[in-house]
Amino acid sequence: MESAPPIRQLQEAAIRRIAPWRLLPPLIAAVLGLWGLERGGSMWRDESVTWQVAHRTPGAILELLGRVDAVHGLYYALMHGVFQAWDGGLWALRLPSVAATALAAAGVAAVAHRLVGERAALISGCAYAVLPPVQMYAQEGRSYALVAAAVVWATYLMLRERWIAYTVVLLIGCWLHEFAALALLAHAFTARGARGWRWSAATVVVLLLPLAAVGVRQAHQQLGWLGRPSWQDWAAYAVVGAASLLLARGAPKDLVRVALPLVLLPPGLLMAVSLLNPWYVDRYVLYALAGPALLAGARLAAARGWWPWVLAGALLVPFGIWSAWLRTPESRKDDVLAVAAAVRERARPGDAVVFMPSRRREWLLSSPDVRAGLRDVALADGPAASHSLQGTELSPERIRAALLASPRVIALQDPPGQPLDPYPREGAKREVLAGRFDLCSVTEVRGARVAVYARPGGCDTP
Incomplete structure (x- = not known):
């Protein structure tokens, strides 16, 4: 019978388990994620989609995914479970992203520890946590923080050659958003064609094919709103890429082989493809930011002298200003809750409401109490009944007739x-309101306008 380990050995093991590089990065990420989580009580339209889809029944979610948004299907299923367990409003909507960002920061630290050491692990994990884009999506009810966590931990598992776990984790990331598969391109440079990696990559690709096939059919609905990458997109890519290349000089080669492909290849390929088929949005490849965090951590860990730390400290000033702004409603394109509040203040019982364009119906879908008092005169079938995101609308002739029968319209x-x-x-809505109604008032709300129309002489009617 073996004797129990000495107390000193147990104490040392406990200290190793709670080493700062393990605790501080996820702790900092969690604290930053919880700071200002409600963003002044605001919610933008993509989050509203998550809220209203996740509140549907499982059968209704499946019906929707057969028509649109299959790329987010696993995430909607997860959020449906969250809301079933706790319908906690904005906190329930965003806490999964906060937890995922903390997990991703811990993963970045784990990768750095594997390749460089504890000091680099601590700095890399913390660097990832404080990056403003990371903080932005830590506070959004969308899948991008979860995808980043899956890719980062898949990278760590690849380094450990845990191929079954690698396959499962990366596949989860790909099913949360299929553009996580672009991480395979970066991993190909790191794994150097290892037999285990080739089998894992092939398995991921094969098991992702059903989602990809559905996604191709839905691509026009899903990504039709996108344009080609703007000059700002290219400039941001160039700045991050150049900084990463600069940090890679003198960094450990094993870490460079992991970090540099991760930051350069997934966004670079997606932007190049988007010159022909516009598919690029920076949040689709959020996980690429693990690359510069790893490189910065390695360089700072090896730094001699004070100037690298002064430079890093100086960056915290604009990062802090940027981070504070991210906690405001103005940091997003619109605010569906502010739109709903403006409608609530101006609407009268029985008023008609019309959405211009129809996809802006999303502004009220997460406020059913506001919609209940209005007549959605253009609506043929609601979102759940039509297995769509925003519902289907009547013919132009029927929309025109319904508007003409309404004394007062909220547009x-x-x-x-x-x-x-x-x-x-949309032409019918604009034509009738411009030609047959008086414009009573226009209220500018973040990313939207709430216009009140009435039939001639009706603006002053109490």
């Missing part, structure tokens, strides 16, 4: 300067 419109949808239904 929810895009801000000035946005392109007008050329579809006949």
Whole structure:
């Protein structure tokens, strides 16, 4: 019978388990994620989609995924479970992303520890946690923080050659968002064609094919709103890429082989493809930011003298200002809860409501109490009944007739300067309101306008 380990050995093992590089990165990520989590009580339209889809029944979610948004299917299923367990509003919507970001920061630290050491692990994990884009998606009810956590931990498992676990974790990331598969391109450079990696990569690709096939069919609905990468996108890629290349000089070669492909290849390939088929949005490859965090951690850990730390400290000033701004409603394109509040203040019982364009119906879908008092005169079938995100609308002729039968209309419109949808239904709405109604008031809300129309002489009617 073996004797029990000495107390000193147990104490040392406990200290190793609670080493700062293990605790501080996820702790900092969690604290930053919880700071200002409600963003002033705001929610933007993508989060509203998560909220209203996750509140549908499992059968209704499946019906929706057969038509649109299959790429987010696993995430919607997860969030449905969250809301079934606790319907906690904005906190329930965003806490999974906070937890995922803490997990990703711990994963970045684990990768750095594996390749460089404890000091680099601590700095790399903390560097990832404080990056403003990481903080942004730590506080969003969308899948991107979860995808980043899956890719980062898959990278760690690849380094450990745990191929079954690697396959499972990366496949989860890909099913949360299929563009996580671009991480395979980066991992190919790191794994150097290892037999285990080749089998794992092939398994991931094969098991992702059903989602990819559905995604291709839905691509026009899913990504049709995108344009080609802007000059700002290219500039941001160039700045991050150049900084990563600079940090890679003198960094340990094993770490460079992991970090540099991760930061350069997934976004670079997606941007190049988007010159032909616009698919690029920076959040789709959020996980690439683990690359510069790893390189920065390694370089700072090996730094001699004070100037690298002064430079890193100086960066915290703009990062802090940026981070504070991210906690405000103004940091997102719109605020569906502010739109709903403006409608609640201006609407009268029985008023008609019309959405211009129809996809802006999302602004009220997460506020059913506001919608309940209004007549959605253009709506044919609601979102759940039509197995769609925003419902289906009547023909232009029926929309025109329904508007003409309404004495007062609340119109929810895009801000000035946005392109007008050329579809006949949208043309009918604009034509009737401009020609047969008086404009009583226009209220500018973040990313939206709430316009009140009445039949001639009806604006002053109490």
